[in-house]
Amino acid sequence: MKYLEKMGSRGYIDDVTIIIPTLNEEKAIGKVIGEILAEGFKKKQIIVIDGHSTDKTREIAESMGVKVILQDGKGKANAVYTGLKHARTKYVVVIDGDYTYPAKYIPLLIEKAVKEDYDEVIGARVYGRENIPLINRVGNYFLTKMFNLMFNTSLRDVLSGLYLVKKESLSNALFEMRGFSVESEIATHIVTSGGRIGEVPIEYRSRIGKKKLKILHGFHIALDIIRLTWRYNPAIFILLLALALLIPGAILGIYTGYHYFFTGVKYYVKGLIAMILLATGFNLLILSIIAIYLKRMELRLTRQLRREREA
Ligand SMILES: Nc1nc2c(ncn2[C@@H]2O[C@H](COP(=O)(O)OP(=O)(O)O)[C@@H](O)[C@H]2O)c(=O)[nH]1
Ligand SMILES: [Mg+2]
Numbered sequence: 681m682k683y684l685e686k687m688g689s690r691g692y693i694d695d696v697t698i699i700i701p702t703l704n705e706e707k708a709i710g711k712v713i714g715e716i717l718a719e720g721f722k723k724k725q726i727i728v729i730d731g732h733s734t735d736k737t738r739e740i741a742e743s744m745g746v747k748v749i750l751q752d753g754k755g756k757a758n759a760v761y762t763g764l765k766h767a768r769t770k771y772v773v774v775i776d777g778d779y780t781y782p783a784k785y786i787p788l789l790i791e792k793a794v795k796e797d798y799d800e801v802i803g804a805r806v807y808g809r810e811n812i813p814l815i816n817r818v819g820n821y822f823l824t825k826m827f828n829l830m831f832n833t834s835l836r837d838v839l840s841g842l843y844l845v846k847k848e849s850l851s852n853a854l855f856e857m858r859g860f861s862v863e864s865e866i867a868t869h870i871v872t873s874g875g876r877i878g879e880v881p882i883e884y885r886s887r888i889g890k891k892k893l894k895i896l897h898g899f900h901i902a903l904d905i906i907r908l909t910w911r912y913n914p915a916i917f918i919l920l921l922a923l924a925l926l927i928p929g930a931i932l933g934i935y936t937g938y939h940y941f942f943t944g945v946k947y948y949v950k951g952l953i954a955m956i957l958l959a960t961g962f963n964l965l966i967l968s969i970i971a972i973y974l975k976r977m978e979l980r981l982t983r984q985l986r987r988e989r990e991a
Pocket of ligand 1: 701702703705730731732751754755756775776778890892893
């Protein structure tokens, strides 16, 4: 709130850099920039981070007076890292250059971040979901669910191409993920370093031009979420392993138990396997409860430390 007052009404939109990753978006980029300018942002706040497009993307962006930079390396993740490196403002907004995310939501993301002190605010695609291709919609659903399970969050849309981050909240991020896993890594870093993620419901429009994300990328993202979990929250794997033993153990136990008591058939080997599964699974379950408790404690302490430092 203090920050809002200092910046004056809507003045806080000056403290933002908007980065637009593009790869051959000549049909859309002009409209995207036009829409952002119409929201009252200045040309110098916008940076197009181009992935060596072979069409007129860079020319169009330059003709509209915004900064155009060729990205380091390859892929969308490197484009976002390049943008973060060049941004000199407190907040950075990333928006896809394909005209699917209406720019009118950018001020709402900033307002939410400033007023409620979020480290990241995601534009969650709630309206116009029919404009997301079906296969992507299914993929998004499962990947978001997977992320929520792994990191104990309740986000609606981790993979959105419109989000805001507080630059300082990423100062220790490792940025190891490539391509379309950049959103997952940013969210992981924020939640595991004691930061907070907020969401603003937004509308998604159908794409202009050809999409770059293929089905294979979806599997890459899934694999990367597992890699991120391994690095940032391994305790959850003990829990999953416990469940992988307990569930078949319980089924086998009920089966052999039923026969033992009601039909008189005694399954010795099956019964023994059930007991081993249940006993091992139970031990792992207790271990995972301790591990998750420790992780939660670490998060609480990190958050507390941050609060003390900021106060
Ligand atoms: N700079 C850069 N931008 C990319 C690259 N790949 C995709 N993009 C941009 O990232 C955004 C998202 O890509 P898109 O194909 O729309 O993926 P989807 O919206 O997730 O299906 C678009 O603006 C693309 O132009 C890349 O390798 N480099
Ligand atoms: Mg897109």
